[in-house]
Amino acid sequence: NAGVTQTPKFRILKIGQSMTLQCAQDMNHNYMYWYRQDPGMGLKLIYYSVGAGITDKGEVPNGYNVSRSTTEDFPLRLELAAPSQTSVYFCATTTSAAYNEQFFGPGTRLTVL
Amino acid sequence: KQEVTQIPAALSVPEGENLVLNCSFTDSAIYNLQWFRQDPGKGLTSLLLIQSSQREQTSGRLNASLDKSSGRSTLYIAASQPGDSATYLCAVSSIGRTGGSEKLVFGKGTKLTVNP
Numbered sequence: 001n002a003g004v005t006q007t008p009k010f011r012i013l014k015i016g017q018s019m020t021l022q023c024a025q026d027m028n029h030n031y032m033y034w035y036r037q038d039p040g041m042g043l044k045l046i047y048y049s050v051g052a053g054i055t056d057k058g059e060v061p062n063g064y065n066v067s068r069s070t071t072e073d074f075p076l077r078l079e080l081a082a083p084s085q086t087s088v089y090f091c092a093t094t095t096s097a098a099y100n101e102q103f104f105g106p107g108t109r110l111t112v113l
Numbered sequence: 114k115q116e117v118t119q120i121p122a123a124l125s126v127p128e129g130e131n132l133v134l135n136c137s138f139t140d141s142a143i144y145n146l147q148w149f150r151q152d153p154g155k156g157l158t159s160l161l162l163i164q165s166s167q168r169e170q171t172s173g174r175l176n177a178s179l180d181k182s183s184g185r186s187t188l189y190i191a192a193s194q195p196g197d198s199a200t201y202l203c204a205v206s207s208i209g210r211t212g213g214s215e216k217l218v219f220g221k222g223t224k225l226t227v228n229p
Binding site for chain 2: 033035040041042043044045048058090092101102103104105106107
């Protein structure tokens with residue numbers, strides 16, 4: 001079992017470029033999350049999904065979009081990259097709403113110049 | 114709006130010392146509380162999860178307590194080792210629309226250094 005995988009590990013974007021951060025899980029969990037972590041800060045929730053076809057905004061959704069067409073995949077889309085989106089992005093999944101122990105991917109380090 | 118605070122922001126101790134990390138939250142209507150460990154450049158690893166109905170959880174040298182009424186949790190690390198050096202994050206889970214847990218709110222973490 002790979003658990004939660006994220007690609008790419010690192011990426012440098014120019015202002016205005018677009019990209020998709022990939023997240024996949026093989027744990028058959030319904031709940032998936034995208035967080036960003038800025039230096040010296042905790043994690044902030046961008047978007048989350050409680051199942052295929054269902055997504056909802058978190059604390060900091062502006063500038064991002066998500067889709068959830070399958071249980072396994074939860075991609076995060078940046079349409080017009082801005083320097084404020086320079087951060088480390090983590091994807092996570094959880095067993096169930098009744099317990100919610102979250103399992104994290106290794107992260108994607110994104111720099112926007 | 115739920116806010117989570119962790120004190121201290123950084124802590125340096127000699128090897129073998131017992132230590133306590135603190136976490137406080139503003140809204141006591143939580144579903145559960147989790148403690149995570151994060152090594153530099155890595156993702157988060159779940160250490161302990163305490164349901165809102167529980168008072169504490171233990172795993173090896175780690176013990177986490179929860180006092181929901183006062184909005185506090187502590188992570189106790191016994192006989193600290195250099196390998197314990199990492200950032201420790203506390204997160205609380207709100208009660209979602211379905212009655213279960215949905216979202217986590219994180220503190221900024223405590224950076225722990227255990228010196229040999």
